[in-house]
Amino acid sequence: MKATATAHPIQGLVKYHGIRDPDLRTPYHDSISLCTAPSNSTTTVAFEPDRNEDTYVIDGDRVDGRGAERIRTVVDHVRERAGIDHAVRMESENNFPTNVGFGSSASGFAALATALVEATDLELTHPEISTIARRGSTSAARAVTGGFSDLRAGSNDADCRSERLDVDFEDDVRIVGAVIPAYKETEAAHAEAEDSHMFQGRLAHVHEQLADMRDALGRGDFERTFEIAEHDTLSLAATTMTGPSGWVYWQPESLAVFETVRNLRSDGVPVYFSGDTGASIYINTTAEHVDQVESTISDLGIETRVWRVGGPARVRNADAALF
Structure with a gap:
């Protein structure tokens, strides 16, 4: 077994x-x-x-x-x-x-x-x-x-x-991961979520955000999809930062990534930032522009990883076993 x-x-x-x-x-x-x-x-x-x-x-x-x-x-x-x-x-x-x-x-x-x-x-x-x-x-x-x-x-x-x-656009998505090492405790942030005065505000608007996201994904609208994700990142941070512990995960490098992404976008590059609970940042773009985006983030002195959209969990052959 x-x-x-x-x-x-x-x-x-x-x-x-x-x-x-x-x-x-x-x-x-x-x-x-x-x-x-x-x-x-x-x-x-x-x-x-x-x-x-x-x-x-x-x-x-x-x-x-x-x-x-x-x-x-x-x-x-x-x-x-x-x-x-x-x-x-x-x-x-x-x-x-x-x-x-x-x-x-x-x-x-x-x-x-x-x-x-x-x-x-x-x-x-x-x-x-x-x-x-x-x-x-x-x-x-x-x-x-x-x-x-x-x-x-x-x-x-x-x-x-x-x-x-x-x-529709799943195969065209590329994600540049900006690796910003700063240990985080996601479980603790979830445990005190209800204690933030912003939590009820998030609950009030997140259902419309979900509906908009499903609509954008269904229509194959890359820009709208990741625009929503970017705004949701800010909404999540507002809730975590206003809990009892005042969790602030972002580091100066995180903020530098935000500014760089916005500058790239103003130059016509389809690129958006996103983040979960942590200092590291995802930068979402397309296959055509990923090299430019990755190079620009690397120039900030930040370690990067380049990813695509992955599939479901899968069973491996016996030769992949760890013991």
């Missing part, structure tokens, strides 16, 4: 903020994202009858504390569904910077859920697997279905699951 899976991290376009049910990790409102490839998390799991306890290792380090609790929530759910009680050995590796705002928890839990389902021979669709991954990280639901994905809010697994969207 062993399997390996790979999933891509997500970039939030209309981002969720705050968790309605901390056990199921169901959000207050819908969210839409895209997956970034070739960045990925690869996870191997094995159910071992002779093992006394679960062991979880990420990037060579054993996971304990709250991190292990979140992994165990997903593992226990699959054990219950599969009717087994064996201990699990899990190892996971990321090929991109983690804990800097690039969605590593999403890809990690998406790969974990996919590998667990395969190892236990549960026959589930990607949307069904997304409800399992969501228990570890709400955004992981969208990393399971990949591409441009839409996670509907709900109170149960029948309603709160991710679906992939058909987007």
Whole structure:
């Protein structure tokens, strides 16, 4: 009972903020994202009858504390569904910077859920697997279905699951990742979201923003899609910065990227910034302009990665196993 899976991290376009049910990790409102490839998390799991306890290792380090609790929530759910009680050995590796705002928890839990389902021979669709991954990280639901994905809010697994969207310009999208190392705590920000005086304001306008985003994606409107994502980035930051802890994730380099992107756009380049909870920034552009955009961001002295839109989580062959 062993399997390996790979999933891509997500970039939030209309981002969720705050968790309605901390056990199921169901959000207050819908969210839409895209997956970034070739960045990925690869996870191997094995159910071992002779093992006394679960062991979880990420990037060579054993996971304990709250991190292990979140992994165990997903593992226990699959054990219950599969009717087994064996201990699990899990190892996971990321090929991109983690804990800097690039969605590593999403890809990690998406790969974990996919590998667990395969190892236990549960026959589930990607949307069904997304409800399992969501228990570890709400955004992981969208990393399971990949591409441009839409996670509907709900109170149960029948309603709160991710679906992939058909987007005409998906193959033309390029994402320049501006890597700005500054550790962040996304879970803590979600926990106090309701305490921000801006939170109710965000809830009041986010549904219109979601409708506009779905419309733009359905019409194949690149510019409008990423214009909305840029504005949503600012809305999310306003909410996190006005919570009790006053989370300010952006660094001077983040602000320099914003200004550079706006200057490029004023020169006619189709380019927009976006960010989740973290200092690192996504810069969304097209295949035609990506070299110019990447070069301009690099000239700021910022490390960059270039990505395209990635597909859904997938099971790997046995030779890809991490142990």
